[in-house]
Every structure is written in C-alpha cells, then in structure tokens.
Amino acid sequence: AQSVTQLGSHVSVSEGALVLLRCNYSSSVPPYLFWYVQYPNQGLQLLLKYTSAATLVKGINGFEAEFKKSETSFHLTKPSAHMSDAAEYFCAVKLGNTGKLIFGQGTTLQVKP
Amino acid sequence: GAGVSQSPSNKVTEKGKDVELRCDPISGHTALYWYRQRLGQGLEFLIYFQGNSAPDKSGLPSDRFSAERTGESVSTLTIQRTQQEDSAVYLCASSPGRSNTGELFFGEGSRLTVL
Numbered sequence: 001a002q003s004v005t006q007l008g009s010h011v012s013v014s015e016g017a018l019v020l021l022r023c024n025y026s027s028s029v030p031p032y033l034f035w036y037v038q039y040p041n042q043g044l045q046l047l048l049k050y051t052s053a054a055t056l057v058k059g060i061n062g063f064e065a066e067f068k069k070s071e072t073s074f075h076l077t078k079p080s081a082h083m084s085d086a087a088e089y090f091c092a093v094k095l096g097n098t099g100k101l102i103f104g105q106g107t108t109l110q111v112k113p
Numbered sequence: 114g115a116g117v118s119q120s121p122s123n124k125v126t127e128k129g130k131d132v133e134l135r136c137d138p139i140s141g142h143t144a145l146y147w148y149r150q151r152l153g154q155g156l157e158f159l160i161y162f163q164g165n166s167a168p169d170k171s172g173l174p175s176d177r178f179s180a181e182r183t184g185e186s187v188s189t190l191t192i193q194r195t196q197q198e199d200s201a202v203y204l205c206a207s208s209p210g211r212s213n214t215g216e217l218f219f220g221e222g223s224r225l226t227v228l
Contacts, residue, residue, distance in 0.1 A: 006155075034216070043117075044156075044204070044219040090156060099144050099163055099208060101217060105155035 002027040004091045006104035014112050019078040021107045023091035032094035033074045035065055039087045086111045117220035119205050125226045126195055134190040134223045138207030143185050148204040195227045
C-alpha cells in the first residue's frame with residue numbers, strides 16, 4: 001500500500017537557517033508526490049509537486065524538494081528560513097490512477113527570530 | 114465561485130445530534146474529497162468522489178458517517194449521532210479529475226465541536 005511518513009512532528013529553526021522537512025514514501029509504482037502548506041488560520045495550499053518530469057522540484061516561496069528513488073524520500077528544503085514560513089507542512093502521495101491523495105501526519109515548522 | 118466553499122465554517126452541537134456539512138467545489142472539477150483534521154493531527158482521508166463512479170468510502174470511520182454528491186457539484190457530509198471524538202475540522206477539496214496529476218484545491222474547512 002502507498003503511504004507517506006513525515007519524520008518529526010515539530011521542527012524549529014532560526015531565521016536565516018536551513019529548513020529541512022523529511023518525508024519518506026512507500027509505493028509499488030512510480031509515485032506522484034506533493035508538499036502542501038497550511039498557514040495559521042488558512043486552508044491548505046500546494047507548495048510543490050513531483051510528477052516524474054524532474055527529480056528536483058521548485059515550489060513557491062523559495063522551497064524545493066528532491067525526489068530520491070533509492071532512498072524513497074522527498075524531503076523539503078529552503079536555504080534560508082523566514083518568519084513567514086512558520087506553518088504546518090504536509091507531504092502527500094497520489095495513489096495510482098485513482099486521484100486519491102494520502103497525507104502524512106504533518107510537520108509544524110517554528111521559526112525563531 | 115473562485116474557490117472551494119464550505120459551510121458552516123463553525124458548528125457547535127450536542128452529543129447525539131446529527132450534523133450536515135456542505136461543500137461547493139470549483140466549477141468543472143470532477144473529483145471531490147473529504148478529509149478530517151483532528152487537533153494536532155494530520156489529514157485523515159474520509160471519502161472521494163470521481164465523476165459518476167462509485168465513491169471510495171474506505172476512509173469513513175463508522176456507519177454514522179455518510180456523504181453524498183449531486184452530479185459533479187455540491188457534496189454533503191452527514192454525521193449522525195455525533196460523539197465528542199467527532200470534533201475536528203472537516204476539509205473538502207476538489208480537483209479537475211483523475212487525469213490530473215493530483216493537485217487538490219482545499220476549502221477553509223468546517224470546524225465541528227461536539228459538546
């Protein structure tokens with residue numbers, strides 16, 4: 001069965017530091033992978049997605065993620081954290097051709113001044 | 114409308130009452146999803162509608178939960194005989210369809226509190 005695991009429910013970084021949010025997936029077929037972000041008191045929005053075109057995917061607000069098949073990972077990174085990046089981040093995998101998305105448990109990113 | 118619309122935005126009910134939550138997807142989107150987000154937890158898949166196909170109900174937690182969708186438009190999630198553990202934010206999302214690479218467009222959710 002396809003699933004995603006996010007390592008670390010809470011991550012805290014200083015402003016200007018590297019952001020690394022971890023996501024590992026389990027899939028028997030080439031997956032479609034996504035990162036969604038939920039800012040406080042807002043709905044979820046798509047940050048970026050991997051659809052097999054390129055292994056390094058760039059998203060909004062300076063975030064990017066790299067698909068590594070050998071490690072079954074799709075970690076989210078940003079070189080320099082900003083206070084406005086404080087939010088909850090969800091990794092998700094699309095199941096086959098069904099369109100159904102399964103989400104990880106989420107990681108809350110805290111950015112300290 | 115421009116986005117996914119959910120109502121009510123907040124609902125407080127007493128244990129044992131029935132509640133209905135409504136979702137208006139983006140016009141033209143054939144796929145519609147319901148998720149549940151409990152406080153401090155991730156998104157729990159509930160049900161998925163794709164066009165006229167039979168819905169995927171595999172995530173519904175009990176027979177107290179049901180959902181309907183009229184054609185490719187409005188959906189209603191019904192929770193009967195609510196329990197305190199049903200308290201959560203119920204999120205609706207839509208997408209253009211199965212051929213889509215999977216981007217979902219979310220509403221802002223309906224916050225349900227069961228007293």
